[in-house]
Amino acid sequence: MPQAPDNAMLTELGKRLVSGSLSDAAIQKATEATPSHAILPWVNVVKIGGQSIMDRGRSAVGPVVDEIVANLPHHKMILGTGAGTRARHVYSLAIDLGLPIGVLTVLGTAVAWQNAQMLQYMLAQHGIAFLEPEGFASLPHYLMERGAVICQGMPPYKLWEANPEVGRIPPQRTDTGCFLIAEVFGARRMIYVKDEDGLYTADPKKDRNATHIPRISVQELLARDLDDLVVERAVLEMMLNARHIREIQFVNGLKPGQLTAALDGEPVGTIIFNAAAPGGTA
Amino acid sequence: MNDTSPGAQHVVSRLMRESLMDKALIAGTESTVRAILPTLNVVQIGGLSIMDRGHSAVLPLLDEIVANQGEHTQVVGVGPGVRARHILSVGLDLGLPTGALATLAAKSSAQNAYMVSCLLANHGFVYLEAPFIVQLLPAMLAAARGAVFNGIPPYDLWEHPPAVGKIPPHGSDAGSYLVGEVFGARSIILVKDVDGLYDADPKTNPGAKFIPEIGAAELIRMQLPTLPIEPVVLELLTRAKLAKSIRIVNGLVPGNLTRALAGEPVGTLIHA
Numbered sequence: 001m002p003q004a005p006d007n008a009m010l011t012e013l014g015k016r017l018v019s020g021s022l023s024d025a026a027i028q029k030a031t032e033a034t035p036s037h038a039i040l041p042w043v044n045v046v047k048i049g050g051q052s053i054m055d056r057g058r059s060a061v062g063p064v065v066d067e068i069v070a071n072l073p074h075h076k077m078i079l080g081t082g083a084g085t086r087a088r089h090v091y092s093l094a095i096d097l098g099l100p101i102g103v104l105t106v107l108g109t110a111v112a113w114q115n116a117q118m119l120q121y122m123l124a125q126h127g128i129a130f131l132e133p134e135g136f137a138s139l140p141h142y143l144m145e146r147g148a149v150i151c152q153g154m155p156p157y158k159l160w161e162a163n164p165e166v167g168r169i170p171p172q173r174t175d176t177g178c179f180l181i182a183e184v185f186g187a188r189r190m191i192y193v194k195d196e197d198g199l200y201t202a203d204p205k206k207d208r209n210a211t212h213i214p215r216i217s218v219q220e221l222l223a224r225d226l227d228d229l230v231v232e233r234a235v236l237e238m239m240l241n242a243r244h245i246r247e248i249q250f251v252n253g254l255k256p257g258q259l260t261a262a263l264d265g266e267p268v269g270t271i272i273f274n275a276a277a278p279g280g281t282a
Numbered sequence: 283m284n285d286t287s288p289g290a291q292h293v294v295s296r297l298m299r300e301s302l303m304d305k306a307l308i309a310g311t312e313s314t315v316r317a318i319l320p321t322l323n324v325v326q327i328g329g330l331s332i333m334d335r336g337h338s339a340v341l342p343l344l345d346e347i348v349a350n351q352g353e354h355t356q357v358v359g360v361g362p363g364v365r366a367r368h369i370l371s372v373g374l375d376l377g378l379p380t381g382a383l384a385t386l387a388a389k390s391s392a393q394n395a396y397m398v399s400c401l402l403a404n405h406g407f408v409y410l411e412a413p414f415i416v417q418l419l420p421a422m423l424a425a426a427r428g429a430v431f432n433g434i435p436p437y438d439l440w441e442h443p444p445a446v447g448k449i450p451p452h453g454s455d456a457g458s459y460l461v462g463e464v465f466g467a468r469s470i471i472l473v474k475d476v477d478g479l480y481d482a483d484p485k486t487n488p489g490a491k492f493i494p495e496i497g498a499a500e501l502i503r504m505q506l507p508t509l510p511i512e513p514v515v516l517e518l519l520t521r522a523k524l525a526k527s528i529r530i531v532n533g534l535v536p537g538n539l540t541r542a543l544a545g546e547p548v549g550t551l552i553h554a
Contacts, residue, residue: 014371018364021483022449024508031370031447037377051299055290085290088297091311098316100523102464106416136439158416159464160435160457163521167308168315180440184381203301229303241443243379 038186045182050084052195053253054115065122072147075263080153080178081115102159105170112152120150153177175232186244191262193253198270217275247273315523317466323356324470326458329363331475333394346539348405354543359433361454362391384441384450388434399430412436455512466524471542473533478550495551519554527553
């Protein structure tokens, strides 16, 4: 039989973990009662949209960069980038070639990486570094020294991305990657910078009667089962299981001041919150 | 949201300007997937069930892998075992989040995979980290006789928080399955220390009934309190495009892996 470590050193939960099955529902439940340490409770994760901001070039990226620089003395930021139109092109091509979801994720990651590099060129003179996932152990140092770091927004799943229920587009892209960064570090805020004021009852670019939704619970949003969303569905599903992140905020990067307002904790744009989390209100 | 306003510089494509969150658009991408390595077999060596037992369990299994490699190309995933359980225990006690626990546990299976690659080195197997699986696996299989990889997928800090508790849901079973799925492997065989799936834990319940074959969706519905594989694998199977089944075999019984590679109905087959 396998040799267990010296049990005298283990907690009661530890003794169950080394001897039992990790798929045992009772053991999983028992891990719920452990403490939750927020690793970087003062950091803000800010996702800069690919199609919505980066693909617009200087007219959109310039003001966002200025706003990031102005906030460096006040707010520490992990800046993640989206992918955008080149990802859409490479996804269509790869789908046409019959390539699997994991390969599409590898391809899409390269586009988010390109955008992260471009954003870093625009912020380099302020001492802002770009970190690959492998370099994340240095992240606290860069944040303390310079106030921000840049990373590409895709989760590093590579060929290990899981299939979606329907279709062939990787379901966990840059919205999800940035959300999971915020969750694992126990971040102060998760802010998505896109090209709309947030969430609407319909697509405001197509429907003039669409009305703005300033605040909505993730439970209600999922129950509405909308055909289109401002954020990847995977983020909404993960919000239900998140231990640290109770709300996410969407602001319009084309309107100067919205990102700053969100960093300052103002209810600008749209906030999606978890009504089931402690302190949540339906 | 759909972007039709001026300003963005687009590359022309079928998905240009479209919202990738749109249900109709997502459904419209449904089409055939090509198998990249259709002759590949993914063999997953259990951590607690095989590796932690040491040479008496590991060496006969590796001999069987080597004996079959000429006929059936295998890549070998390896699970973490008891050291991952220990670091989960310490990490949970410190209050670390699931993503941190996943990153820590993955080092334990990397150790096991590295040891397996050393034991198979003489037979031309190489150890490949995730970036090299992405870039080099086909080349390595053409040049070397086989490859060993870390069964735990490279989700690291980006591991999903589970619905209940904090244990990382994607372990080495999930990672090995996903390698099989993305390459369109011929078979995925999980080598453990049980004969397969029972309707109860045979170690504590002598009346447990053996299940030779079952659908993943049905198994999810049965809501068994404990399973010999990670529950997330069942969900992955329900969404399979290419790898439509996994087989669980008892690696402590000589010949089981060989029979599974030959396509014989040994152990338990869980299909999509």
